[in-house]
Each structure stands twice: as C-alpha cells, then as structure tokens.
Amino acid sequence: MVSLLCRVRMLKLAGGLLLAGLLALIFGRYSTAGRRAQLHRRRLENDRDSVVPGSEPDNIFWAVQVTDIHVSKFLDPTRIKELESFCTESLPAISPSLVLVTGDLTDAKTKDKLGSDQFEEEWKTYQSVLKKSRILERTKWIDIRGNHDSFNIPDLKSIKNFYRKYSAWQKEGSFHYIHQTSFGNYSFICLDATLNPGPKRPYNFFGVIDKNQMHSLSLLAMETFHSNHTVWFGHYPTSVIVSPSPGVQSVMSSAVAYLCGHLHTLGGLAPVLHSQHQQGTLELELGDWMSNRRFRIFAFDHDLFSFVDLVYNDWPVILITNPKPALYTNPAQEPTSRILRSTHVRILAFSTRPITSVKVSIDNVDLGNAIQSSGPLYTLKWNPQNYKTGLHVISVQVEDAEKRQIRSHLFSLEEDISLEFNLFASLILLTDHYVLAQVLFVFIVLSQIVLLLIFRLKRKPILKGQPGFFALTSFSMHVLCKTNMFFFSVLVLTIYTAVGPWFIGEIVDGHIGACFTFGIIIKGSFLRGSLTYFVGITQMIFFNIPMTAYLVWSLLLRCKGHGFCSHLHYIRKSVCVPVYILVILLMAWQVYSCIFLMMTYGTLAAFLSPMKLWLLVATIVLGRKVWWFSSPELRAYITELKNCQSS
Numbered sequence: 001m002v003s004l005l006c007r008v009r010m011l012k013l014a015g016g017l018l019l020a021g022l023l024a025l026i027f028g029r030y031s032t033a034g035r036r037a038q039l040h041r042r043r044l045e046n047d048r049d050s051v052v053p054g055s056e057p058d059n060i061f062w063a064v065q066v067t068d069i070h071v072s073k074f075l076d077p078t079r080i081k082e083l084e085s086f087c088t089e090s091l092p093a094i095s096p097s098l099v100l101v102t103g104d105l106t107d108a109k110t111k112d113k114l115g116s117d118q119f120e121e122e123w124k125t126y127q128s129v130l131k132k133s134r135i136l137e138r139t140k141w142i143d144i145r146g147n148h149d150s151f152n153i154p155d156l157k158s159i160k161n162f163y164r165k166y167s168a169w170q171k172e173g174s175f176h177y178i179h180q181t182s183f184g185n186y187s188f189i190c191l192d193a194t195l196n197p198g199p200k201r202p203y204n205f206f207g208v209i210d211k212n213q214m215h216s217l218s219l220l221a222m223e224t225f226h227s228n229h230t231v232w233f234g235h236y237p238t239s240v241i242v243s244p245s246p247g248v249q250s251v252m253s254s255a256v257a258y259l260c261g262h263l264h265t266l267g268g269l270a271p272v273l274h275s276q277h278q279q280g281t282l283e284l285e286l287g288d289w290m291s292n293r294r295f296r297i298f299a300f301d302h303d304l305f306s307f308v309d310l311v312y313n314d315w316p317v318i319l320i321t322n323p324k325p326a327l328y329t330n331p332a333q334e335p336t337s338r339i340l341r342s343t344h345v346r347i348l349a350f351s352t353r354p355i356t357s358v359k360v361s362i363d364n365v366d367l368g369n370a371i372q373s374s375g376p377l378y379t380l381k382w383n384p385q386n387y388k389t390g391l392h393v394i395s396v397q398v399e400d401a402e403k404r405q406i407r408s409h410l411f412s413l414e415e416d417i418s419l420e421f422n423l424f425a426s427l428i429l430l431t432d433h434y435v436l437a438q439v440l441f442v443f444i445v446l447s448q449i450v451l452l453l454i455f456r457l458k459r460k461p462i463l464k465g466q467p468g469f470f471a472l473t474s475f476s477m478h479v480l481c482k483t484n485m486f487f488f489s490v491l492v493l494t495i496y497t498a499v500g501p502w503f504i505g506e507i508v509d510g511h512i513g514a515c516f517t518f519g520i521i522i523k524g525s526f527l528r529g530s531l532t533y534f535v536g537i538t539q540m541i542f543f544n545i546p547m548t549a550y551l552v553w554s555l556l557l558r559c560k561g562h563g564f565c566s567h568l569h570y571i572r573k574s575v576c577v578p579v580y581i582l583v584i585l586l587m588a589w590q591v592y593s594c595i596f597l598m599m600t601y602g603t604l605a606a607f608l609s610p611m612k613l614w615l616l617v618a619t620i621v622l623g624r625k626v627w628w629f630s631s632p633e634l635r636a637y638i639t640e641l642k643n644c645q646s647s
C-alpha cells in the first residue's frame with residue numbers, strides 16, 4: 001500500500017515536471033518579451049549624431065500594403081468598385097512612394113467555391129482597375145502572386161498564367177527592388193513561395209521554397225548590405241512556408257520586417273496577427289481586402305520603422321512615427337537611440353478632407369498642437385528626457401473637416417523594456433505548422449501500428465470473474481488483432497494512409513498526378529507535403545481510428561453472442577443510438593470527401609481514390625463481415641465470455 005502511494009506520488013511529480021517543462025518550452029519558444037535586450041547588443045552603433053527626428057520633412061518616406069484582393073467574377077462586385085475608389089481617392093490622399101500588393105490578386109475559385117481555375121475575366125477586371133485609376137502613373141505598384149493566382153497552372157509559361165499578362169509587375173519569382181532616396185537606399189525583397197506547377201485548391205495552401213530558391217534568397221539578402229533598411233514581403237506567413245534548413249526566418253534575419261497576407265484574419269478569429277522572429281524581424285500579417293477592406297501604411301522616419309493597419313475609408317488616418325511603439329521595435333536593425341535624441345514628435349496625418357488639428361498628449365498631459373511641416377507630416381517640439389524611464393502612452397487626436405480620430409500607443413526610451421506580442425498571434429506566426437502536422441501524423445500512425453502489433457503478438461489473458469470495461473476492451477482488441485481478416489485490414493489501411501497514393505487525378509488540368517500524405521507528384525515535380533499531413537491527421541482521427549473502434553465494439557458484441565439484428569434490439573438505446581449516429585456521420589463525411597474530391601480535382605480523382613471511394617466501399621464490406629463472419633476461434637471466444645459471465 002505504502003509503495004503504491006509512493007508510486008502515485010512519484011508519477012504526480014514526474015507529470016508535474018513534464019508539464020512545467022512543456023510550459024517553459026512553449027513560453028520560451030513563443031515569448032517575444034526579453035528579446036529586445038539581446039537584440040540590442042547585436043546592432044553596431046553607427047548612428048550619426050546629427051541625424052535626429054526634428055521638425056524638418058527630411059529622412060522620411062511611406063508606403064502602402066494591400067493584400068488578398070480576390071477579384072472574383074462570381075462574388076461581391078463591391079470589392080472591385082471599392083478597390084477602384086481606393087486607388088482614385090484614398091491613395092492620392094496618402095501619396096505613398098510604393099504600393100505592395102502581397103498576392104491573391106484574383107479569387108480563381110469556381111462558382112460553387114470548391115473548384116479552382118484561372119479566369120481571364122477576373123484578371124482583366126483587376127487590370128482595368130489599375131488602368132482606369134491611372135494609379136501606375138502616380139506610384140510604384142508591385143503586385144506579386146498568391147496561392148490563388150497560381151491555382152491550376154501547369155507551368156509559368158502556360159497561357160493560363162494571366163499574371164504575366166495582366167498584373168503590373170508581371171515577373172514571377174523572388175526579387176530585390178531598391179527604393180532610392182536622397183537619404184539612402186531601402187531594399188524590398190519579395191519572397192515568392194508559390195508552387196510551380198500550381199495545383200488546384202486545396203493542396204496549394206502552403207508555400208514551398210526549395211534548396212535552390214533558398215540559395216537565391218540568401219544572395220538577395222546579401223545584396224542589401226549597403227541599404228539603410230530591408231523589408232521582406234510575400235504572400236504566405238513564414239509559418240506556412242515549407243523550406244529547407246535553416247528556414248526562411250533565418251534568411252530574412254537582417255530585415256526589419258516581413259510583410260505578408262494569406263490568413264485573412266483567420267475568419268475574424270485573429271484581427272491582428274503580428275509577432276517577432278527570434279532574430280528580431282517583425283512578422284506582420286495584414287488582413288485581407290477581400291472581406292475586411294484592410295490596408296497598411298508603413299513608414300521609415302530617420303530609419304525608424306512604423307506602421308498602422310487600417311480599414312478602407314475611415315479617415316483621418318494617423319501614423320505616429322516618432323516616438324514609435326515599444327512593441328514593434330527591432331533594436332537589432334533600428335537606431336532606437338534617435339528617439340531619445342529627437343527634438344520633435346512626428347506624425348503622419350492623412351485625409352481626403354482638410355485636416356484642422358493634430359493634438360498630442362503624453363500620459364494624459366496635453367503637449368499642444370502639432371504643426372504641419374510638409375504634406376502629411378506634423379511635428380511638435382518635445383523633450384524626450386522627461387520620459388527617459390519606463391513606459392509612456394502617446395495619444396494623437398486628428399480632426400478633419402468631418403471626423404475626429406485618436407491613436408495611442410506605448411513607447412519607451414529604455415533599451416530593455418520588454419513587451420509581449422499576443423500569444424495566439426505568436427503561435428500562429430512562429431510555429432512551423434507543417435513540421436508540427438508531420439510529427440503528429442507520424443505519431444498517430446505509429447501508435448496505431450504499435451498497438452495493433454502488441455495485441456497481435458501478446459498472449460490473450462484468460463478472462464476471470466466479472467470483467468470490467470477495460471478487461472472487455474482489451475479482450476475484444478485481442479479478438480480483432482488475432483482475427484487475420486480484421487487485423488490485416490486495419491494494419492494495411494494504417495500503413496496505406498501513410499505511404500500510398502490517396503488519389504490519382506487531374507491535380508492540374510490536363511496533367512495527371514498523385515497525392516500522398518508526404519507530397520504530390522505532378523508533371524515530374526515533387527511538391528513536399530504540408531496540408532496533406534493535416535488531412536492525414538483528420539483521416540486518422542475522424543475515420544480510421546473510429547472505424548477500428550467500431551470493429552472492436554462489434555466484435556465484443558459478437559463474442560457476447562449477438563448478431564446484427566439482435567444487437568440493435570437488445571443493446572441499450574443510450575449506447576446504440578449515439579454509436580450509430582457517429583457511424584452515419586463518419587460515413588457521411590467520407591461521402592462528402594468523395595464529392596469534394598470530384599469538385600476540386602475532377603471525376604477521375606473521385607474514382608481513383610483508394611483513401612476515399614475505395615475505402616468507403618471497403619468499410620461497408622468490412623462492416624458487413626464483422627456481423628456475419630464465423631470461425632472456430634470466434635466460437636471459442638464466445639464460449640470463454642459466456643463461461644466467465646456465468647461463473
């Protein structure tokens with residue numbers, strides 16, 4: 001008894017330590033606080049003392065980012081109308097040096113929203129917005145491809161690659177664009193991780209960078225050595241890019257920020273997705289134009305990077321460039337000491353109407369009205385020495401002829417102040433989701449195989465007394481694993497889920513390919529698995545494992561002497577009804593998967609799908625077999641259970 005208590009205590013202690021270790025790991029991995037101090041030490045102080053933010057309109061430029069426009073021929077024409085007025089009214093009011101459009105220019109989805117294809121009409125509409133608004137004459141417009149822009153494209157030279165014909169930039173692949181100013185060069189590196197060939201949806205959700213692309217990217221990064229700053233931009237967040245070691249985050253480590261889109265605020269779950277890489281680069285996902293009409297203004301003011309995420313047509317717009325927010329500081333790349341030496345608070349205020357006042361307060365103390373320096377730049381004299389320690393709140397209220405807006409943020413002049421990004425945002429942006437899915441998938445598959453082998457190889461214990469739930473479950477697991485037909489069916493299914501092709505079909509129109517858990521083979525190319533692992537996990541959890549559980553349950557009832565009709569009759573309704581509701585739901589899901597496959601990759605894929613249609617048929621056959629098969633072993637199990645229950 002004492003040793004049992006002791007063992008329980010030891011187990012509790014081990015569990016506690018394991019949990020503590022796991023939490024420490026999670027917080028260590030995702031905690032962004034405390035990085036500033038480490039990063040600061042890495043920056044070489046080459047700050048010229050004379051360059052400090054003052055009242056002059058110097059050393060500043062700003063740009064705009066828009067993402068996920070999804071021009072659609074079937075849905076919501078207002079997203080195009082409003083994009084046009086954004087180009088004709090909003091952008092002239094902002095007058096950015098540069099506009100970055102980070103992918104998914106078109107929707108490329110069929111009317112039923114399940115299939116995908118490139119529609120020339122959508123591309124023409126997109127181009128007509130650029131032409132009608134004459135925005136290309138006003139500013140540099142860099143529009144890159146997203147996953148939707150590469151759906152169903154056999155290769156980049158294909159006539160279907162309308163991006164080449166109708167976009168403004170027209171060049172696929174990663175590149176380095178230099179924005180030249182009188183105060184230095186600013187590098188913008190595009191990270192193009194779209195797939196080539198581009199499969200139809202949904203196996204196009206993750207981006208992929210191969211070894212050669214990784215090498216080219218590191219060469220591009222080296223080119224930026226003499227630039228004042230580097231910003232990387234791309235469609236996919238780094239957490240959904242499959243890349244070889246050391247990974248895309250490390251190749252962009254000299255950038256102040258990585259700007260991306262793709263996640264569309266996770267359907268409203270995450271309106272703000274910002275975080276910071278271990279190396280200091282800010283990762284700033286922007287919500288979509290498609291449904292949320294988001295856009296971003298970012299600025300370099302005396303090489304201090306600042307930005308604001310906005311909603312279309314909500315004027316006036318405020319961007320406080322000095323002092324910049326403490327949370328978004330990258331001391332490894334930014335000359336943060338300039339804030340402490342600055343003479344003026346600096347604000348960019350934009351509106352389509354005349355701005356009437358720009359009021360500044362710090363820690364709820366009014367500092368007065370900022371004065372227009374030039375264009376949208378407003379400045380107000382301040383003494384940063386008054387705020388040398390701790391955190392402070394700066395609030396700016398801007399009023400135009402019609403409306404008033406207030407923007408506030410926390411700033412600090414101390415080097416070691418640590419602020420934390422939202423943990424959920426960090427989990428989304430800093431996790432290598434495909435690695436996680438891969439590990440989880442392999443773990444689930446191996447666990448099931450090991451479990452099957454254990455019950456196959458271990459001798460079945462003789463039942464004694466009145467067996468409880470666990471004894472009966474173990475008993476029927478032994479029955480399943482010692483009956484060849486069921487053991488090999490489940491074992492082969494589990495192994496096949498991991499290694500076999502799930503379906504063969506037109507992954508790109510006119511080109512037959514095969515989809516495996518570990519990747520897709522199409523047109524002689526191998527696209528590494530990513531979303532496929534997530535689908536593999538759902539297949540295991542929502543079909544293979546419950547199907548095995550149903551077989552185990554049915555076999556136990558067979559050993560108790562029931563047949564199909566009698567078990568429906570005699571088993572308690574509270575057990576039978578939920579079991580069969582679950583069975584019907586699982587089968588319905590598998591049927592839906594077949595239909596989904598037909599809608600996304602065509603009829604051939606639906607018919608040549610061992611993991612979908614064939615499995616559905618095999619499951620029905622197996623479900624029938626379990627109730628009708630008979631063998632000497634089964635009769636022995638029935639006798640054993642009967643003897644044990646009557647004893």
Ligand SMILES: [Zn+2]
Binds near residue numbers: 104
């Ligand atoms: Zn998108």
